[in-house]
Amino acid sequence: ITSLIANLLSGAKLPQFVASAQDRIELAYLNPQPNDTITRFDYETHLAQLYAHPPTWPDNTKGISTLRLTLKLRPTGLLSGLRGAVEEHIDIVDYPGEWLLDLGLMDKSYEEWSKDVLHRMANRSFGADYVNALPAKLPPSRRWCQSHGLICWRPLAQTSE
Numbered sequence: 001i002t003s004l005i006a007n008l009l010s011g012a013k014l015p016q017f018v019a020s021a022q023d024r025i026e027l028a029y030l031n032p033q034p035n036d037t038i039t040r041f042d043y044e045t046h047l048a049q050l051y052a053h054p055p056t057w058p059d060n061t062k063g064i065s066t067l068r069l070t071l072k073l074r075p076t077g078l079l080s081g082l083r084g085a086v087e088e089h090i091d092i093v094d095y096p097g098e099w100l101l102d103l104g105l106m107d108k109s110y111e112e113w114s115k116d117v118l119h120r121m122a123n124r125s126f127g128a129d130y131v132n133a134l135p136a137k138l139p140p141s142r143r144w145c146q147s148h149g150l151i152c153w154r155p156l157a158q159t160s161e
Contacts, residue, residue, distance in 0.1 A: 001094055002046040002058060005030075005069060019073055026085050027072040034068065034091065041067035041094050055110040060096075067092045 007014055008028040014020040033040055042065070046058035069090045075083045105113060118134075121127030 001041065001067075001092055002043060002050065005043050005067065005092070006047055008069060008071070019071065022076070024074045024076065025071055026074055029070055031068040031070045031089065033066050035066065039063060039065040041065040041092060043067055050110070055114075057105070057110055061094050062096065064093065064095045066094070 004014075006012075008017075008020070008025070009030070011025070011028070012020075019025050030043070049056050049058045069092060071088045071090065072085045073088055074085055108116070118131055122131040
């Protein structure tokens with residue numbers, strides 16, 4: 001959930017998400033959830049755990065929580081030029097029990113999992129270019145951001161620490 005939200009908010013290309021693959025997403029943002037009696041999914045804390053130094057897995061889901069993500073989409077079709085962008089809400093529900101999907105992660109640290117994923121990506125045509133383009137080390141500005149608990153969404157200019 002955290003990865004999906006972070007990718008949509010940052011404008012990343014998600015080829016399996018039709019609106020993203022068609023480059024129709026003009027804007028993505030978090031909105032207040034429609035039912036405030038249900039706990040809000042703590043996206044910011046989960047993201048901070050993934051960006052921590054060293055990164056750690058977000059805490060296990062303890063109860064039902066929701067988050068509303070709103071997408072501003074360019075319309076499609078014959079008359080799409082006559083209409084403005086439309087807003088679509090995605091209500092995400094997190095609940096205990098999805099751990100079955102995570103069984104393969106239980107005995108791995110975030111670092112071990114990351115190395116495994118990069119290794120698998122390097123052996124696939126769609127991932128090899130990405131893996132080969134990764135810097136051996138993070139640029140100083142990104143290290144500085146992470147050491148101060150800040151999230152760096154885009155590569156920062158190479159500046160001295």
